[in-house]
Amino acid sequence: MKKIDLLLHPIRMRIVQKLLLGKPMTIAQLAETLGDIPQATLYRHMRLLLEENHVEVVDTKKVSGTEERIFSVKKETLQIPEHEVETISQEDNVRHFSVFHTNLLQQATSYLMETPPQQYKQEGFAYWQTPLHLTDDEFQALVSSMNDCIEKAFQYEKTPERTTRIFAGMFVPQKQP
DSSP states (O other): OOHHHHHTSHHHHHHHHHHHHSSOBOHHHHHHHHOSSOHHHHHHHHHHHHHTTSEEEEEEEEETTEEEEEEEEOGGGOOOOHHHHHHSOHHHHHHHHHHHHHHHHHHHHHHHHHSOGGGHHHHTOOOOOOOOOOOHHHHHHHHHHHHHHHHHHHTOOOOTTOOOOOOOOOOOOOOOO
């Protein structure tokens, strides 16, 4: 299975994102926080993520005489290789983008339904769309600068002082008339 198909599956994407948001979790904890995914389904998708080395068992604990595994995501394995993106069909790219967009919409909807609008600015909720007029070199410099900043921020561990915020971005080139 291609890495892109593995990671951009709706359920596996939600598992990985939940594990990226905080501390390692058991299947039972994932089932509780994700809410709508049955444990059997979580086990099946977790097995695939384990087999492909995107999550790992970081600990175990005894619960009612059974050993329960505690999972963590392996951040360093999540980058989808450029050659995979370049070799998939246009239809698959649309499907992957739809999964990405649907997941982002679900996260934003959950936040918006649980948070009064007066808190949006303070908590950093925002969305926007801005046209940028850049040469190819200027665009590459912008992407490189953004990647450097995001990579630095990605290294920070979750602490009580840090608020977790999802950053999602995309560039959509516009055809010239």
